[in-house]
Amino acid sequence: MKKLYLLAALFALFQTTPALADHLVESYVARLGHSDHYNSYGEPLSSVAAIIRQDRANYHVFGRSDREDEGDNYFASKHNRAILETILRNSRLSRPVLSEIVNGEPLVKITIWSEGYGDDYIDVRVIRD
Numbered sequence: 192m193k194k195l196y197l198l199a200a201l202f203a204l205f206q207t208t209p210a211l212a213d214h215l216v217e218s219y220v221a222r223l224g225h226s227d228h229y230n231s232y233g234e235p236l237s238s239v240a241a242i243i244r245q246d247r248a249n250y251h252v253f254g255r256s257d258r259e260d261e262g263d264n265y266f267a268s269k270h271n272r273a274i275l276e277t278i279l280r281n282s283r284l285s286r287p288v289l290s291e292i293v294n295g296e297p298l299v300k301i302t303i304w305s306e307g308y309g310d311d312y313i314d315v316r317v318i319r320d
Contacts, residue, residue: 212306212307213304213305213306213307214304214305214307215302215303215304216265216303216304216305216311217263217264217265217302217303218300218301218302218303219261219262219263219300219301220259220260220261220298220299220300220301220318221243221246221247221250221257221259221260221261221298221299221301222257222258222259222260222296222297222298222299223242223243223246223292223295223296223297223298223299224246224257224296225296226245226249226255227242227243227245227246227249227257227296228242228245228296229245230245231248231253237293238276238293239279239284239289239292239293239315240275240276240279241276242292242293243275243279243292243301243315244272244275244276246260247263247266247272247275248272250262250266251266251267251272259298263301265303278303278311278312278313279312279313281310281311281312282312282313282314282315283312283314284315287317288315288316288317291317292315292317297317297318298317298318298320299315299316299317299318300315300316300318301313301314301315302314302315302316
């Protein structure tokens with residue numbers, strides 16, 4: 192009976208913690224401010240991916256940043272900014288976070304993870320300030 196409990200516990204551990212093999216790529220804090228909600232042509236953005244991508248383009252390309260914005264190496268790459276939509280599809284973002292980003296100007300902590308098979312994903316958390 193003891194072995195059965197041990198096997199069940201091990202099975203549960205491996206089923207609930209797939210992130211054990213994942214590794215941290217990078218983490219930064221950014222204010223997704225007013226200018227991040229508009230593209231380079233002044234058109235409003237309506238998706239989380241587009242807003243985060245614009246924030247990083249504003250920071251890395253246009254030299255426009257909010258006071259709280261931190262730098263990062265990952266999105267300094269034009270290629271990585273271009274694949275942001277794909278990376279976000281692999282991510283686990285809650286509806287309240289999605290809504291807060293699209294409808295507000297939150298301070299967020301963005302953490303980029305790699306699953307080790309070339310599949311990166313992003314964790315986005317709103318920081319209450």
